[in-house]
Amino acid sequence: MNISIKSLPLLMLCSIVILACNTKPVSVEKKNIRVIKGLYSYGPEIKSFTDCEEGNEYWxxxxxxxLELAYNNFNFEKPYEPVYxxxxxxxxxxxxxIIAADFDSTMVVTKLLKITKEIPDGPCN
Incomplete structure (x- = not known):
């Protein structure tokens, strides 16, 4: 009986640790994921994006x-050709x-949905 009473706090502590490890917190990055459309330019020194709707420019x-691989697959003769x-x-x-300091914000791409040389009519054109 004495042994089980002494081990009770240890058992409770282990249970708390196990429960705490099983929770999967949602990272800030996952909550702020959004779909954005615009013009992307890539070259040796600059990787920039201009949001067509708001006009904001991002590193x-x-x-x-x-994204860079898909851009390079277009085989442009000159760097910095814009793509949608x-x-x-x-x-x-x-x-x-770093060079990104010239931009207020950095757009971190998590998934490429579409890339095309054809820039659609509207605010991007």
Missing amino acids: VADSAKT IEVECHIIKSDSL
Whole structure:
């Protein structure tokens, strides 16, 4: 009987730890994911995006690792040719120590939905 009473606090502590480890918190990045459409330009020094609807300009970080590859597959003769893209992304404050500091915000691409050389009529054109 004495042994079970002494081990009760240890058992409760282990239960709390196990329950705490099983919860899956939603990260801030996951909550702020949004679909954004606009013009993307890529070259040796600049990766930029202009939101067609709001006109905001962003530095681009390609966490999906598919955007730059898809852009390069167009085989443009010159860098920085704009293409129309639709992506899932979240926006963060730009790092002030790198070239992205020229942009207020960085668009972190999590999924490429569409990329085309044909820029649609409307605010993007």
